[in-house]
Amino acid sequence: MAAVSSPLRVCRGILKELRALKGPEYKRTLAYNYVLDQFRKNQVSSERYCRAQKEALHSSQSYLCLLASSRCHVALHKLYHGKGERGPDEVADIVGLRLPTQPGGKGWEK
Amino acid sequence: MARVHSLAPGGVRDQWQEPQRKKFYQDVNISQREDGLFEINLDRRKLKTPGGKLFTVPNEALAVAVATEWDVQKDTLKFYTMNLTTLCNTALDNPTQRDKEQIIAAALKFLETDTICYRVEEPPGLVELQTNEWDPVLNWVEKRYNVIIGSSSSIMGPQITEETKDTFRQHLGSYNFWALTGLEFVITQLKSLVLSFALVDRHLTVEQAVLLSRLEEEYQIQRWGNVEWAHDYDMYELRARTAAGTLFVHLSSESSSVKRKLLQD
Numbered sequence: 001m002a003a004v005s006s007p008l009r010v011c012r013g014i015l016k017e018l019r020a021l022k023g024p025e026y027k028r029t030l031a032y033n034y035v036l037d038q039f040r041k042n043q044v045s046s047e048r049y050c051r052a053q054k055e056a057l058h059s060s061q062s063y064l065c066l067l068a069s070s071r072c073h074v075a076l077h078k079l080y081h082g083k084g085e086r087g088p089d090e091v092a093d094i095v096g097l098r099l100p101t102q103p104g105g106k107g108w109e110k
Numbered sequence: 111m112a113r114v115h116s117l118a119p120g121g122v123r124d125q126w127q128e129p130q131r132k133k134f135y136q137d138v139n140i141s142q143r144e145d146g147l148f149e150i151n152l153d154r155r156k157l158k159t160p161g162g163k164l165f166t167v168p169n170e171a172l173a174v175a176v177a178t179e180w181d182v183q184k185d186t187l188k189f190y191t192m193n194l195t196t197l198c199n200t201a202l203d204n205p206t207q208r209d210k211e212q213i214i215a216a217a218l219k220f221l222e223t224d225t226i227c228y229r230v231e232e233p234p235g236l237v238e239l240q241t242n243e244w245d246p247v248l249n250w251v252e253k254r255y256n257v258i259i260g261s262s263s264s265i266m267g268p269q270i271t272e273e274t275k276d277t278f279r280q281h282l283g284s285y286n287f288w289a290l291t292g293l294e295f296v297i298t299q300l301k302s303l304v305l306s307f308a309l310v311d312r313h314l315t316v317e318q319a320v321l322l323s324r325l326e327e328e329y330q331i332q333r334w335g336n337v338e339w340a341h342d343y344d345m346y347e348l349r350a351r352t353a354a355g356t357l358f359v360h361l362s363s364e365s366s367s368v369k370r371k372l373l374q375d
Contacts, residue, residue: 021182030140031178032225034170034344037165056311062357063175065316070191080339 010060017067035060046058140173146174152180160189168288172198172361193354200267201291201362210290214282217294217303218275225302225323227261227268236329243325249312251304255281259304278303284365292358299351300325308329309356316353320345 019026026032027110028051089099135152142148147166150157151174157180159167167173167344172194179192189196204319208216221227226244230236246260252259257274285293297306321328324345331341 018178029178029181030138030174034174037176038171042216054140058173058309058315059360060352062316062360065349066193066353066357069346069353070193073343073350074188075189076339076343102174 005057005061007042008040008062010057010064011035013064014060014067017071018043020071021067042069077106130188131188133185135180136204138177139322140170140177142170144215150180161199162206165198165200165202168211168362172358175357175361191350193351197219197292197354197358200295210283210287213290213294214279217282217290217297218278220297220301221259221275221278221303223267223301224259224304225260225300227303229261229263230326231263235333236326239325239329243322247308247322248304248316251307254313255309257309263298272348278307281307285359288331288362289359292355292362296352296355296359299348299355305331310359316349318358320349326350328348336370 018029018032022029042053093097113177137153139151141151143299147168149164159165176194176198179195211255226248255277259274260268262268263363293310297303300306302323305319305322308314319349
C-alpha cells in the first residue's frame with residue numbers, strides 16, 4: 001500500500017528542500033553530499049527485489065516528508081501565528097484611538 | 111553550551127512561549143569518535159543535551175540529519191523545527207526516567223483506545239470511510255503479527271486479548287531503547303498503535319499514516335471546508351513529527367548500520 005515514488009523523485013525532492021532551506025550554499029552542506037551518496041550507493045543491486053533498497057527508499061521518503069512538512073508548518077506559523085500580541089497603543093490605533101499620556105506616570109508604576 | 115528541549119512533560123509546548131535564542135554559531139559539523147559514535151559540533155563547541163550530557167548519536171545518517179536541523183536555522187533558533195534533535199535528547203537524557211518495560215506498557219495502553227479500532231455508527235459517510243480505509247490496514251497488521259484486534263463501535267472499544275498484548279509486547283521489546291523512544295513518540299502522535307506498526311513496517315508512508323490518523327478530520331473538512339490556519343497547520347505539524355519519529359526508529363535500529371556494512375563489502 002505504501003506509495004511507490006521513484007528514488008529519483010524523492011532524491012530531487014530532498015535536494016530541492018535543502019536548496020529552499022540553505023539557498024545557493026546548499027551543495028556544500030553535509031546533507032546534500034550524504035543524500036546523493038546514499039542514493040548512488042543504493043542504486044546498485046543484483047536482486048530484483050532488494051529489501052535494503054526498499055527500506056532505504058522508505059526512509060528517504062520519510063526524510064523528504066520531514067523536510068517538506070516542517071517547511072510548510074513554519075510558513076503557516078509565520079503567516080498566522082507569528083505576529084504575537086499587539087502592544088496597547090497598536091490596539092488602540094486600530095479603532096482610531098490614542099492612549100492617554102500621564103506625565104507623572106500611573107499611580108502604581110515606579 | 112547549547113541547550114535544546116526534550117520530550118519531558120510540557121517540553122514541546124514550552125518552546126512556543128520561550129524567548130527566542132539567537133543563532134550563536136556559523137558552521138555545523140559532525141565527527142566520529144573512536145567508539146563509533148558521532149558528535150555534533152557547532153563551530154568549535156560540542157553539542158550537549160539539556161541534561162548536560164555530550165550529544166552523541168549511533169550512526170552517520172542520524173548525525174547528518176541532526177546537524178542539518180542546526181545548520182538550517184537562521185537568526186533565531188526555532189527548536190520546534192528540530193524534531194530529530196529533540197528525540198535524541200529524550201533518548202539520551204531519559205527525562206521521564208522510564209525503562210524499556212515502562213515505555214512498552216505505555217505504548218500498549220494505546221491499543222485499548224486505538225484510533226482505527228474505534229468506529230462511529232454515524233454519519234454513514236464516515237462509517238463507510240472508516241471501513242474502507244481502516245479495515246485493510248487493520249487486517250494487514252493482524253495478519254502480519256498473527257493477532258486478533260478487531261474494531262468496535264461501543265464506547266468500551268475493542269476487547270484486546272492478553273495473547274495479542276503479549277505478541278505486541280514481544281515485538282516492542284525487540285527494539286532497542288532509542289528506537290522504542292521513537293516508536294512510542296509515533297504512537298502518541300498518531301494516537302494509534304496499529305497505524306504506527308503499519309508505518310514502521312513500511313506498509314504505509316508517513317503521509318498515508320497521518321491521513322488515516324486524521325480520517326475524521328479529513329471527512330469533516332470535505333463536508334464543511336478547510337481552515338488553513340488550523341487544519342493545514344495541524345496536519346503539517348503532525349506530518350513533521352511523525353516523519354521525524356519514523357526516521358528516528360529506522361535510523362536507530364541496528365540493522366541500518368549493519369546493512370551499510372554489507373553493501374560496502
